[in-house]
Amino acid sequence: MPNALTVLRLCALPVIVYLYGLDAPGASWPAATLIICAALSDVADGHIARHYGVQSEFGCWVDPIVDRVFFFVIVAMLWYFGTLPWLAVLPLLIRDGLILALAVPTLVCTSEKPQIMRWSKFGNFVLVCALLWFIVDARDVGWAFYAVGATLYIGSGLLYGYKALAWARRARRRGAPA
Secondary structure (H helix, E strand, O other): OHHHHHHHHHHHHHHHHHHHHHHOOOOOHHHHHHHHHHHHHHHHHHHHHHHOOOOOHHHHHHHHHHHHHHHHHHHHHHHHOOOOOHHHHHHHHHHHHHHHHHHHHHHHHOOOOOOOOHHHHHHHHHHHHHHHHHHOOOHHHHHHHHHHHHHHHHHHHHHHHHHHHHHHHHHHHOOOOO
16 A cells, blocks of 8 residues: 555656646646645555555665655756756755765675655655745745755755765675675
8 A cells, every 4th residue: 555655656746747838937826736646645555654654675765755746747847847946956966866876886896775864854845835835836935934944855865875874884894885
């Protein structure tokens, strides 16, 4: 069940982009509603997995990757339709691109599993709120949320990058392929 919610969240992306494209760059309540449902499904899949003891290796790796892909697509969508300027989008996309790029070597080179930091979750939450404000065309509020969320988000990305490099160094010292 939790993995099915993750896959459904990924499948919702083209629908969200389509719905937003119908109204862009103005307010799109249908797209915002679907994003809220997807965000709630992300909370639900983790809760279900932990509560019922059905965590899986697939879910441990794929859920955070789908989260990053989801966020990446929403941010790129807002840039594409002229809602966000590229200077606001670029740092977020670089951060997520680097995290996705580091996920594969971390999986291959170490036995470490993704460890999500609370302040990263909070930064992500604030940024999603900002994106929702942009999607419903309340841009002044969106920029206020963006400033706080982007700072936390980029800071957590730097820390994740540092951790991935440290894991790779430890694996190399232990003789694992790097």
